[in-house]
Amino acid sequence: MSHPVLSVSEVTVYLKEVIETDLLLEDVFVSGEISNLKYYAVGKHYYFTLSDPVAQLQCVIYSTFIPAIKFKLEEGLKVLVRGKMKVFQKKGTFSFQVVYMSLQGVGAQSKAFEELKNKLLKEGLLDLSRKKSLPPFVSHVALVTAFDSAAMWDFVTVSRQWAPSLKITVIPTIMQGMDCPASVLESLARVYRLDVDIVVITRGGGSAEDLAGFNNEQVVRAIAACPIPTISALGHEVDTTLTDLVSDLRMPTPTAAAQHISFPWTELQKQVKRLLVACVDHIELLFSKETHKVISAIHFIQTHVTELHLKKRTDLGRLLSRLHVSNPLHKLRQGYSISRLKETGEIIKKMAQVSPGDLIQTEVLEGVFESQVICHD
């Protein structure tokens, strides 16, 4: 027997007929807690989630029915709503259209949240004084988050950009749903075995139900007892969980957490760069001064060598002048001669040196001749 094959349209049309014509769902009262409340100004209607501890129902209340509600809609309120189920074929979704709503009090989840919060307050686990200081320079961070999630990549990308040396160990964790608390506890146990400076617990935005795991008492107590400083960056800034309250630091987003951790590194890098530039400037200045000294010394040597050379030139010129005057042949060419006593070789300069009969040798330019003194005055 072959099964009938239906198109998507046929299935959604069938669902629409079944759900919207069902006598029970046509006009029903539902009790639950409001969360994810959003007001759309254009259509002037509210969207919200009605939930109990195990299930959720997407609801809408159009502007026509809003005036009938006699209290201010808020998240966490426990309400009784009346309405009918509506199927949207194009998207394949369904929604509960509310026509009336009455207040039943504070919801069970909100109540549990407040009770646990008060309990933790009394125990002092939320005291600011017990929050651990973060190390100024984080070298190794344990990132407790869903693997390959947008939150993980936001954190990793920003960290790589501003603090490339930061070591990040991702601890893949289930960050929403029933299994979230156990998974977070297991991840924290793994973190203890790592040599990390801080733990960052992060995920993107979500509904109050998505973040419920982070209000789990065991999770909150485990984070409070964690000896390693913790940063929580869960959801958006408006979503406060008890994990945020017990963490040592709460950041609004994964990106903000990464920036906070990277900031000291980027500042340090800037400081080191400034110091290096100052060092280089100082060295260049010193080098310049020393270079000027060397240049001055070289110019002094150049001048000294030049002056020394000129002095030698002058000395030689003076000596050559003296030599010119001392040229022995110069006077002989003019007709002067040199006479000596033959016996002693003594040059005759005075009359008293000679006596009649002395033999005399006389040098002229071309030779020597002898003569004898006959008489003198």
Place this chain on the structure above:
Amino acid sequence: MIEKKMAQLEALSQELESEDIHLDVAVKKYGKALALSSELLTLLTKTESEITVLHHKTETLLNEHAPSV
């Protein structure tokens, strides 16, 4: 070298200026002094040329390594 030769030339010059020097000796010493003078002139000219080259090389070196600040 220049200093030594200058000293020799100075000594020869003084000897030539001596009143008792014989003409033949004076002529020899004068010839020696002239040769020495010629050597000195050559040496000084060579030195001058070397100094000029060194000056040029030094200026080139200084220009190449002139400080930037």
